[in-house]
Amino acid sequence: MRWIAGAFTVAAMALVTVSAVPDPQQQASADSRLAFEVATIKPAAPDAVRNQVVPAGPNRLYIPGMTLRALVYAAYGDGGYNTSMGVREGPDWTNRTVFAVEGIAPGPATPRQLRLMLRTLLDERFALKLRHDTETHDMLALVLDRSDGTLGPKAMKWDGTCPAVMPALLFPAPRRPLQRVEGKFVVGPASEADDAGVAYCPTGYRAGGITGRGVTMSTVAELLSLPPGRTLLGTITQDRTGLTDRYTMELDYFFPPTGQAAPAASSEFAGPSLSTAVREQWGLRLVRSKGPLKVIIVESAQLPTGN
Numbered sequence: 001m002r003w004i005a006g007a008f009t010v011a012a013m014a015l016v017t018v019s020a021v022p023d024p025q026q027q028a029s030a031d032s033r034l035a036f037e038v039a040t041i042k043p044a045a046p047d048a049v050r051n052q053v054v055p056a057g058p059n060r061l062y063i064p065g066m067t068l069r070a071l072v073y074a075a076y077g078d079g080g081y082n083t084s085m086g087v088r089e090g091p092d093w094t095n096r097t098v099f100a101v102e103g104i105a106p107g108p109a110t111p112r113q114l115r116l117m118l119r120t121l122l123d124e125r126f127a128l129k130l131r132h133d134t135e136t137h138d139m140l141a142l143v144l145d146r147s148d149g150t151l152g153p154k155a156m157k158w159d160g161t162c163p164a165v166m167p168a169l170l171f172p173a174p175r176r177p178l179q180r181v182e183g184k185f186v187v188g189p190a191s192e193a194d195d196a197g198v199a200y201c202p203t204g205y206r207a208g209g210i211t212g213r214g215v216t217m218s219t220v221a222e223l224l225s226l227p228p229g230r231t232l233l234g235t236i237t238q239d240r241t242g243l244t245d246r247y248t249m250e251l252d253y254f255f256p257p258t259g260q261a262a263p264a265a266s267s268e269f270a271g272p273s274l275s276t277a278v279r280e281q282w283g284l285r286l287v288r289s290k291g292p293l294k295v296i297i298v299e300s301a302q303l304p305t306g307n
Contacts, residue, residue: 034116036061036103041125041304044098058108061118063101068094068126071101072296075118090298097303111198125304131297140233141240141289142221145279151247152283158214158246162201200246205255212249217241217284220249224278224286228255232274238291241284253277 048065053074056062066074069087077085103117122128145152200214205228212220217239223229225236232255253274275286 033120034113035120036117037106039101039103039121041099041101041121044100048098048100050098056102059105061101061103061105061114063099065098065100067096067098068122068128068301069298071099071118071122072128072130072298075115075122076296077115085294085296087296087298090301093303094298094301099304127300127302128298129300131299133295133297135293135295136290137236137293139235139289139291139293140224140237140286141291142217142224142237142278143240143285143287144242145283145285150283152279152281154250154252154281155283156248158200158248160214162213209253209255210249210251212247214246215249216246217243220247220282220284224274229274231256233286237286238289240289249282251277251281 044065050065051070053061053063053066063071063074069090072087073085076087101118101121103114103121105114105117109117199212199219203212203215203219204210204223205226210223212223221237221239224233230236253272255274272280278284278286
């Protein structure tokens, strides 16, 4: 494998095009060793954007700044946010030292193929040894609220299009390429088995709520598990609705700021609870449950050598 160093541009992990890499369904045994044609790993710039994985072209993966633990999380996630997975242990530097990663595939690649290439890259450059385990944790289950299975007024079947203009989103989800058809953006064709965790249109937290288009209920559960939702709910959420279609979802709800600098919730945040809003607007209910949490243990790793 050759290595290149070069200027990086901001990008997202779920780049989706018609693949020139071998079909993963036909080459399952070879999938796990897919590799970038050229790639580089180097210390991230001090002001690098952290924890973003976005596409910079039909065959290119760019990560401006991630620790090794975050890189493992990105490589072994299922295509979405995948909050039902944890990465643990390893040398101290695996959670402190920040790296910039760029990889170029031999041809257009799907999100899953890019993740497999990233796995190969991490194995080779960090001499990575991982152990996979599953633990049972307390969490919330997202279930249907109504016995007839109908959803609420702000949840409906997705019509296959994405809007031309979207509000600024916090934690925007990856999306498939869009084609303009008769004034609308239509999602391009899938080139492999559907990634249930990947939204087809820009999706995430917006000012005053959540916007999701072309999303599965798995994606919705992951959104509720991200910091704005998890802070209010107290734990992660897993999808138990049994629904497999894709939906357009809007949740009108004011989420308090999160993070160390966030002020304590005040009277301006008073109103229905998040679980009540989910029930009234989406026709879904959050119930306390237990569920599996995938855990990846970093048994050993080495700092990468020069490119």
